[in-house]
Amino acid sequence: MSLGKIHSSEPTVIGPSAWAMSRLPPDFLGDVSNYNMIMEEFQFVPALTNGWVLDESDATADITADLTVEGGKVNIQVDTTDNIEAWIQYGCPLVKASAGRKFICEWGISMLLVGDNEGAIVCGLGEVSAAGNDVWQIDDTAALADIDFIGFQTLQANGDSLNTIQRLDGGSLATVESAVGVPVISTLMRLGIYGDGARAYFAVNGVQTATSTAYGSTDFPLDILMAPVLATKLGSAVTQDVKAMYCMCAGDKN
Numbered sequence: 077m078s079l080g081k082i083h084s085s086e087p088t089v090i091g092p093s094a095w096a097m098s099r100l101p102p103d104f105l106g107d108v109s110n111y112n113m114i115m116e117e118f119q120f121v122p123a124l125t126n127g128w129v130l131d132e133s134d135a136t137a138d139i140t141a142d143l144t145v146e147g148g149k150v151n152i153q154v155d156t157t158d159n160i161e162a163w164i165q166y167g168c169p170l171v172k173a174s175a176g177r178k179f180i181c182e183w184g185i186s187m188l189l190v191g192d193n194e195g196a197i198v199c200g201l202g203e204v205s206a207a208g209n210d211v212w213q214i215d216d217t218a219a220l221a222d223i224d225f226i227g228f229q230t231l232q233a234n235g236d237s238l239n240t241i242q243r244l245d246g247g248s249l250a251t252v253e254s255a256v257g258v259p260v261i262s263t264l265m266r267l268g269i270y271g272d273g274a275r276a277y278f279a280v281n282g283v284q285t286a287t288s289t290a291y292g293s294t295d296f297p298l299d300i301l302m303a304p305v306l307a308t309k310l311g312s313a314v315t316q317d318v319k320a321m322y323c324m325c326a327g328d329k330n
Contacts, residue, residue, distance in 0.1 A: 090264060090321045091322060092322065093182065093266045095268060096270070096282070096324060100180060101326060111326050112329060113325065113327070114304075114325050116128075116324075117321075118320050118321065127168070128164055129166075130164045130165075131162060131163050132162050137153065137160055137162035138155065139151065139153070139162060149319045149320060151318075151319055152306065152307075152308055152317070152318045152320065153317045154309065154310045155310075156315060158216065158312055159310060161210060161308070163305060163308070165305040166204075166305075167204065168303060169303050170302070171325065171327035172299065172300065172328075173271050173276065173297060173298060173300065174298065175291060176273045177330075178273050178327070179325070179326065179327035179328065180270045180271075182268035183268075183306060183320065183322070184266050184321040184323075185199060185267065185306060185321065186262055186265065186319045186321070188261065189235070189261070189315075189317075190258075191235050191236065192236075193233070194310070195235070195309065195311065195316025196213065196235060197218075197228070197308045197318060198213060198228070198306075199229075199267050200225060200226055200267070202224060202226075202302055202305040203224035203297075204302070212307040219231070219249075222243075222245055224302060225302075226242045226297055226302070227269055228241070229241050235259075238256050238257040238259065238267075239251055239255065240256055240278045240285060242276075243297065247295040249295065250289075250296075252278070253278070253285055253287035256278065256280055257285075265280065266281050267280060268280075276289050304325050
């Protein structure tokens with residue numbers, strides 16, 4: 077974990093959007109006793125020893141570090157075998173979306189492929205899960221598993237369109253808003269979620285989307301402990317490479 081570049085003035089450093097930074101607790105780098113937080117720049121392959129869990133259990137899934145770019149990044153690759161999944165998740169919960177509790181989470185990612193039936197993603201906050209295949213995307217459509225989650229999703233049938241979604245384990249998936257963004261090949265996307273204690277808001281590249289969701293709405297993961305997660309799954313025999321440039325997350329403890 078590193079906080080070193082969060083206030084960097086270097087224009088070449090890839091970091092959180094102004095939208096996300098403005099929603100951080102005012103004492104984010106001061107008195108942190110009331111907040112759980114990370115600012116991960118992925119300067120090495122995530123491992124259990126530094127907080128991240130990774131799953132590349134499928135034979136053609138691979139998670140590697142790329143330190144050739146400033147700040148580094150992690151490549152989550154699924155290769156040539158239809159219906160395989162790879163994912164990374166912070167290994168302990170940082171957010172609990174309970175009444176009155178605030179949180180912010182933003183991922184900076186890019187995708188090698190954005191076409192239909194190539195490599196769909198889920199990106200956001202989810203319950204802390206054990207490693208394994210089909211944990212997040214359960215089938216060849218890339219449908220979200222029955223798992224607590226809030227964030228962003230693309231589906232195999234519409235690979236170039238981001239939706240905002242929420243799901244409560246044991247309930248149903250609820251689409252908050254469809255077509256909130258268009259991924260562009262190998263181009264940075266900043267995907268953010270902010271909870272103000274009563275509603276959760278979404279942003280793509282620092283621009284808030286039109287539709288928010290109430291903490292108490294149907295299938296919202298209310299009172300669930302969650303951690304940042306990013307997953308991808310193939311929809312055909314191609315090679316998808318999802319790159320994680322950074323993940324920033326902070327949540328109230330009380």
